[in-house]
Amino acid sequence: MKTRVAVVVMTVLLLLYIVLAGQRAVVLLSSGEGVGIAMGVALIVLPIIALWAIGRELWFGVRAQKLGEILDAEGALPDEEIDVRPSGRATRDDADALFPAYRAAAEAHPDDWRSWYRLGLAYDAAGDRRRAREAVRRAIALEAAARRAA
Template sequence: MKTKAVIGLLLAAMLLYLVLLGQRGVVLIASGEPVAVALGIGVLILPLVVVWAIGRELLFGVRTEAMARQLASEGRLPPDDLPRNEAGRIERAAADAAFERYRAETEAAPDDFGSWFRLACAYDAAGDRKRARAAMRRAGTLHKETTPRP
């Protein structure tokens, strides 16, 4: 719950910033000078890009959380039992072994969102964030396709 409160606070601050930025864009456009108008248009486009990017990340988080809840209720979440070093980081050899297990599981059941979710967790444990996000997006797509709408 603390995380959601922090996200809400950050979104409120970002909204204030975007409103102030939008006002500056309007002032620049109202000046009538060609360079200022062009800059003002750019300043107005920037908040749209920011809102799109934030919305996309929030939707990714909401979908990931929904998948995790479903897998937890089914007893299919990967356990967080990998050995860690003194700094709290997962030991690389253990992460690689877990990755191989989840990769084989995903190859055996490529249409199961749960196997892709667990593979994403294994990529993350191994430190490969780019592939972890790609696998989690694939899990989200499969989850959306296979989960009936209320």
């Protein structure tokens, strides 16, 4: 729940920034000076890039959560008991011990989105966020392809 609140707050702040930057952009564009016009264009282009990036991340989060909910409904989420830190994150040793099984399952079933999603969870528990996101992105793509084929 904290994550959702943080996402909403960041999105609202970004929208506020876009409004304020847009006002400044109009002023700079109407200045008639080359530097002012260039800065005005930058104040329009950069927020558009920021909107695209946050939209992409929000869409990734929504799709990843949907897959997690499907796995939860199927009872297919990992259920191993592992030690966690006070922050709630898995301890490195326990996460590393579970990781090979999930990697082997994904390699054995490369077209199964469920195994890739579980691998993403294992990467995340091991602290490798980049690979976790790659695995979950692959799971999202495989699930979408399977849905289109059905």
